[in-house]
Amino acid sequence: MANLLIELKDNVAWVRINRPDKLNALNRETLLELHSAFQSLSIHPQVRIIVLTGSGPKAFVAGADIAEMNGLSAIEARDFSKLGQNLMLSIEQCGKPVIAMINGFALGGGLELAMACAIRVAASTAKLGQPEVNLGLIPGFGGSQRLVRLCGKAIALDLCLSGQPIDAARALAVNLVTRVHAPEALEEETEKLATHIASLAPLALRGVLDCIRYGAEATLDVGLDYESQMFGLMFATEDMRTGTDAFLKRQPAVFAGK
Numbered sequence: 649m650a651n652l653l654i655e656l657k658d659n660v661a662w663v664r665i666n667r668p669d670k671l672n673a674l675n676r677e678t679l680l681e682l683h684s685a686f687q688s689l690s691i692h693p694q695v696r697i698i699v700l701t702g703s704g705p706k707a708f709v710a711g712a713d714i715a716e717m718n719g720l721s722a723i724e725a726r727d728f729s730k731l732g733q734n735l736m737l738s739i740e741q742c743g744k745p746v747i748a749m750i751n752g753f754a755l756g757g758g759l760e761l762a763m764a765c766a767i768r769v770a771a772s773t774a775k776l777g778q779p780e781v782n783l784g785l786i787p788g789f790g791g792s793q794r795l796v797r798l799c800g801k802a803i804a805l806d807l808c809l810s811g812q813p814i815d816a817a818r819a820l821a822v823n824l825v826t827r828v829h830a831p832e833a834l835e836e837e838t839e840k841l842a843t844h845i846a847s848l849a850p851l852a853l854r855g856v857l858d859c860i861r862y863g864a865e866a867t868l869d870v871g872l873d874y875e876s877q878m879f880g881l882m883f884a885t886e887d888m889r890t891g892t893d894a895f896l897k898r899q900p901a902v903f904a905g906k
Contacts, residue, residue, distance in 0.1 A: 649681045649684070649685065650681070651665065651666055651667055651675075651681050652665060652678075652681050653666045653703065654685060654689075656694065656695065658843070658846065659694060659695060659697065659846040659847075660695075660697050660699060660839070660842045660846050661689050661692070661695045661697070661699070662698075662701070663682075663685055663686075663698060663699065663700045663701070664701055664702065664703045665678060665682070665700075665702045665703060665708075665709060667703070668702075668704030668706070668707075670710075671704075671706055671707035671710035671711075671752075671753060672703060672704070672707050672708065672709045672758070673710055673711055673712060673714070674709060674713060674732070674758070675713035675716045676713075676716065676728065676731065678713075679732055679735050680731075682735055683734065686698070686735075686738050686742050687738065690738075690742035690743055690744060695744060696744060696846040696850050696905070697744055697745045697746070697747065697842050697845050698742070698744055698745070698746045698747070699747045699749055699838060699839075700739075700746055700747070700761070700762075700765060701748070701750075701751055701838075702751060702752065705752065705831075706753060707751075707752040707754075708748070708749070708750045708751055708752055708754040708758050708762065708774070709753075709754060709755075709761055709762075710753045710755050710756075711757050711758055711779070712728075712732070712788070712789070714783070725788075732757060732788060732789035732790075733789055733790050735761075735764075736761065736763075736790050736794075737764075739761075739764040739765060740861060741861075743854050743857065744850075744853070744854070744857075745766045745767065745845055745853055745857065746764075747765060747766070747767045747769060747838060747841065747842055747845075748761070748762035748767070748768045748769070749834060749835065749838045750762055750768060750769065750770040750771065750816075751771050751831070751834060751835075752771065752773070752774055753774070753775050753776075754774060754775070754776045754777075755778075756778060756780055756791070757788075759776050759777060759778060759791060760787060760790050760791045761789070762776075763790070763791070764790070764794070766857060767826055767827075768824065768825040768826055768827075769825065769827045769834070769837070769841065770820075770825040770827070770828050770834075771816065771829060771830070771831040771834045772816050772828050772829065772831065773831050774815070774816045774819070775813040775815060775816075776814055776815075776819050776825070777811070777812060777814060778792075778807045778808045778811065779811040779812070779813065780808075780811065781808065781809065781810075781811040782811045786808070787808060791808065792804065792808055795808065795824075798824060799822045799823055800822075803822045816828045827841070847903075848903065849885070849887035849890075849891060849903040849905070850887070850905035851882065851885050851905060851906075852882060852885075852887060852888075852891075855878045855881070855882060858874075858878065859871070859875050859878050862874055885906065886904060886906040887903045887904065887905065887906065890902070890904070891903065
């Protein structure tokens, strides 16, 4: 893929958007490549977790490709928005945890991409924001919706109306990211986290993803019922027996994902 670098380390897939000269901006080609990559990785038998990041020292993704967007008609812009939204949904629903390793600017479409991931780990030097109003636009890849769900209405309004970025410390304080590391330690710490999660039971990980994603959009009683159904389903897996037996024998568990 021309705009992506994909590397598999044991059970961890590393996906790097590789347009550093454009600060990894999301053009149509890159969106399509990402969608194809996540479709493939979601069913890859060796992949248990995915790390998504940007190439180069400056940016995770600095936004959508403005040069490409500038020439779009209203109908083409709507279709471009839908293309981006479908990618974000495919990341959320791929069935495997995805970590966004935010190594620099995560602005506009870049922040929207990060918000579609299950976990966001940022360098202390990262800047995050939804600056679309500065261009006479609004977020188009789901930013106005995921920000509300992650951080609440007040923060979503602040970021989207001001168009001003925030630093990693502020992003951590408002729950936009969950972990912050020094730039020189970011990849090592992210790899430790990814390797740890990859060692856990894949079906249980998927169950957690489904419960939280589904429950966040449901009433409490519906979410609790879904959790009970998923909890019971885990008892039909070999991994549950492996995990409980290992615990009782005080041995490390090795999960097969069955």
